[in-house]
Amino acid sequence: MLWLGTTSPTQAQVKPKESMILKGAPMGGVKFEHALHSKRAADKCETCHHVSKPEKPSTAAQQPCMECHTKPLQPGMKTGRQAAFHNSVAQAGMCVDCHKKANAAGKMAPAKCAECHKKENL
Ligand code: HEC
Ligand code: HEC
Ligand code: HEC
Numbered sequence: 001m002l003w004l005g006t007t008s009p010t011q012a013q014v015k016p017k018e019s020m021i022l023k024g025a026p027m028g029g030v031k032f033e034h035a036l037h038s039k040r041a042a043d044k045c046e047t048c049h050h051v052s053k054p055e056k057p058s059t060a061a062q063q064p065c066m067e068c069h070t071k072p073l074q075p076g077m078k079t080g081r082q083a084a085f086h087n088s089v090a091q092a093g094m095c096v097d098c099h100k101k102a103n104a105a106g107k108m109a110p111a112k113c114a115e116c117h118k119k120e121n122l
């Protein structure tokens with residue numbers, strides 16, 4: 001069977017860097033430990049990397065968010081760069097929802113602006 005041993009179509013061929021700095025916000029870049037966030041059994045890739053959507057279909061599995069979620073918006077898109085990660089007051093969104101839940105369970109995940117956005121990461 002030809003497809004045995006090849007990468008599953010839902011998993012990218014590119015390996016993500018262990019740690020990356022997500023840049024763009026004037027208040028500073030956000031250091032994101034990808035490895036820390038994908039090693040636990042509960043960290044499903046799909047939690048953050050959503051499936052392809054018709055408004056702008058994916059060209060690869062786990063394509064970088066910033067290729068589609070930009071400021072200014074690309075034609076047909078309504079979720080900009082900030083909204084892909086959190087709302088304007090950072091009280092809800094992909095990163096923040098999970099951190100709030102984790103902190104309620106006694107973890108120490110950043111939930112304030114300056115705990116994620118750091119000038120040193122600009
Ligand atoms: C907690 C959220 C989260 C989880 C869980 C997660 N990722 Fe990511 N991943 C990201 C973010 C954020 C980026 C950076 C996107 C960008 O730069 O636009 C990224 C980048 C990547 C990239 C790099 C793409 C490129 O070409 O630069 C790959 C590949 C990737 N992830 C694969 C995976 C796989 C496979 C899993 C599951 C094992 C996974 N990710 C789980 C958030 C996550
Ligand atoms: C290939 C393009 C593409 C990539 C890559 C992509 N998205 Fe999206 N995303 C879309 C489209 C299209 C929509 C639906 C239209 C809209 O809301 O603008 C969407 C919607 C969203 C939404 C709005 C809520 C929802 O589910 O409808 C969030 C939040 C989001 N994306 C976060 C992310 C994050 C975080 C990443 C990277 C881990 C990412 N997206 C990668 C295209 C993409
Ligand atoms: C599914 C849950 C989940 C999601 C989604 C998530 N995180 Fe986290 N994050 C955690 C937990 C839990 C911790 C606390 C560290 C630990 O106990 O593993 C953490 C810790 C962190 C830390 C501090 C760790 C360090 O490097 O010192 C940063 C920064 C961070 N997250 C950024 C992000 C960003 C940016 C996003 C969105 C792209 C995100 N996280 C999405 C669960 C999550």
Ligand code: HEC
Pocket residue numbers: 022023024025026028029030071081082085086088089090095096099110111112113114115116117
């Ligand atoms: C859990 C981590 C986290 C917290 C907390 C957080 N942010 Fe963000 N924010 C991100 C990530 C990741 C991005 C996407 C990368 C970027 O654009 O810098 C982002 C993007 C943004 C952007 C969009 C920048 C652009 O390029 O368009 C703005 C503005 C912003 N955040 C402001 C805030 C403010 C204000 C707060 C507090 C009320 C806050 N953030 C709290 C992680 C966080």
